[in-house]
Amino acid sequence: MCALVVAASLSVSAAACKSGASTRADDGATAAATATPVSLSTTIPAGTTLRVGDQLDFLKNLLRLSGQDTNVPYKVEYSTFIGGPPMLQAFEAGALDTGFVGSTPLIFAQAGKQGLHAVAGFQYRTGSYQLVSAPGHSDITGWASLKGKKVAYQKGTAGEAVLLQALDAAGLKLSDVDSVDIPQTQVAAALQSGSVDAGLSIEPLTSAFLAKNPTAKNVATTTALPDRSNFVIASDATLASPAKTAAEADYLTRLVKAWAYLGDHPGVYTNAIYVKLYGLTPERANEIVAATGTPTFFQLPGGIVAPQQRLADLFQSAGEIPAKIDVSEEFDSRFNQVVAKAQGQ
Template sequence: MTRLLGRRALLAAAALLAAGSALTACGGSDDAGSSSSDGSTDLSTVTLRIGDQKGTSAKALLQAAGLDDTTYKIEWKSFTSGPPMLEALEAGSIDVAMVGNTPPIFAAAANGGFKVVAAANYTGEGDAIVVPKGSSITSVAQLKGKKVAVAPGSSANYNLLGQLAKAGLSLSDVDVAELQPADALAAFANGSVDAWAIWEPYTSQAEVQDGATVLVNGANGVMNGLNFQVASTDAIDDSTTKAALSDYLTRVQKAQIWSGKAAHRTAWSKVWSQGTGLSVAVSEHATAKRPVTAVPIDSSVIDSEQTMADAFTKAKAIPTQVDLTDYFTDEFNDVASGSAVTGK
């Protein structure tokens, strides 16, 4: 289970791979197999299709950190949460997406064609269960019989499962309302649900805008705090798309670390606010709870995720036991942690 697949590639961002392979239907090259005069891949021929969402804002991250000047084209596609992004990845609509720690588990249970290629730890503080202002609920145990909103298959889904288990309850002990963030926020604001399991920046939006109280957050040991970059196997198998993907992983990890530093939080909050439509007060509140650490894909990451997958299996939230080993690769570790960025 802790075996890592794939060679540890020494991929240096710009001249990684020899050109010459034709792009598959999933790929993003405008001119398959194009190469520059020195024989390296010509990234200007590539269009990388990237899934994005408000809670991760990869596009805004690159812009804020000054790392958006890629030699390849990027086609950004917006989604409400991680599970729909991985559905799009499986359908061949996108090449890569940043998601929380739970969507890959559900995608693996559905036999998805993907690999987790990079990881970062945001801590679990922003993953929370919130209750409305003035609620009489003061503990997770008091959620028994209550209606709780959560996006199915999201990181919040596992946080809810784990927090309930820690309080001696199960998912069957609460009335689960499966809602995407926008619908859940409306239900939370109008009193249609008693609690909401969510992630940042929605946690801060509920706190700052609606006066919500955090009942519990994932920093109590329930959540591993991981976010992942997930790429389709087709994108990885295509040499030109893989070259652009390698460069993108370097950029986005540098941008993540940049955003988590105290000296940059004000600047990042302003850009994040503009991109999401949230107030600066909300984005600043969220940013303060999201320090970022780069994490290599290794056995500890896989084991942590496998523990989560087994918990979902036990709760009958996924239909069968799933072995996550084959869904992770360490071949991009050197790239994601490197400093070289094409075009910089």
């Protein structure tokens, strides 16, 4: 999250995926093997540590609420971040073994020749970002109306991907808007002050902003596959280590089972995170979850390659990455069988 600059942007649906959920991406394409498939190991060497990059305790809370954080046969060390870019920096410094990001950081990692790959993917019904107008801006009615407007978003995140793809669909380019690059947590303040006309926002920040500014509007979102996909990533050093790979397989299994548990216990994550932690009303929390839809793991690379390639090409055309890349190289399918087994397939 998915990406996702706060945990809520990648949050689990109250109707989270059942153990039998599909492991194919939207177009049903079959994943190509990129490495020797990994089986869930029953022997993880003593002393193994898995260093996990989290986003505001999203993964940690997911496992805790589902009971999947117990009897772990290795040590898990969490580091929490706000968004994918700082997490990529930690990977570059060799401080992480695994983590999760959205489609955009994955593209930037490949463009920067970082030694990491996506090892699992999950997707939602809609993207996590919303196009929000500043108070009183009734002229912002959709993506096409952004031409010539000041638009706030954080570069290098899923928010920029949402904007690029939506503008492209509306026949516009990034150069057609006046981009204001600020941290995601400052977008609401920029909107409220009137220094920008519109911005890319995420929950629960969107709901909090709209509650205080009734003349502001949630104008649009997107259903593009890269915008609603998130990826568990691992460093090449981790994938080269039998001990770390075994721990990664176990950790992925726990994540898949955590979603299955939440699917069988509707409202657990919604109440614990959106209501109790973020302070939203139960009604608003349920609305968000209903819009987000059921998250499902899919086999890598599956149907993500073509839309991910289109997104990468848009970033390259906009001058955000230096050269064209082949996004099929971002994915490592060795854990596909692990994910499928955890889903009961």
